[in-house]
Amino acid sequence: MAKAYWVGCYRSISNPDAMAAYAKLAGPAIAAAGGKFLVRGVPAKTYEAGLAQRTVVIEFDSVAAAVAAHDSPEYQAALKAMGNAAERDIRILEGA
Numbered sequence: 001m002a003k004a005y006w007v008g009c010y011r012s013i014s015n016p017d018a019m020a021a022y023a024k025l026a027g028p029a030i031a032a033a034g035g036k037f038l039v040r041g042v043p044a045k046t047y048e049a050g051l052a053q054r055t056v057v058i059e060f061d062s063v064a065a066a067v068a069a070h071d072s073p074e075y076q077a078a079l080k081a082m083g084n085a086a087e088r089d090i091r092i093l094e095g096a
Contacts, residue, residue: 003095004063006035006070010054011087018085025078033069035060066092 013019030037039057046052060066069075070092 001062004060004066005038005093005095006030006056006058006060006066007091007093008056008058009051009089010056011051011089013054013086015083015085018081018083022078022082022085025081026075029072029074029078030058030069032074033060033072034065035069063092063094 027037035058037056038059039055042054043050043052058066060069070090
């Protein structure tokens, strides 16, 4: 079974305090679901149409595990804490 990767790109963050509340809940929820943070931060370099946006990459054992982590009550509580504090794009991809 192929690994899966949850990729999040943050276009903007309007409320750092709400993001901190989100992170406090999201990190443990994702780890409890088997997620392993591989990348967190702003790109060191971008090319072509790349944007210097905060990016997060999390590895899971499968697409089903990544989806279950996102849909879990614990992660949903983190999303509620975040509210509208950020504009972001989340994608789950199956590894090659």
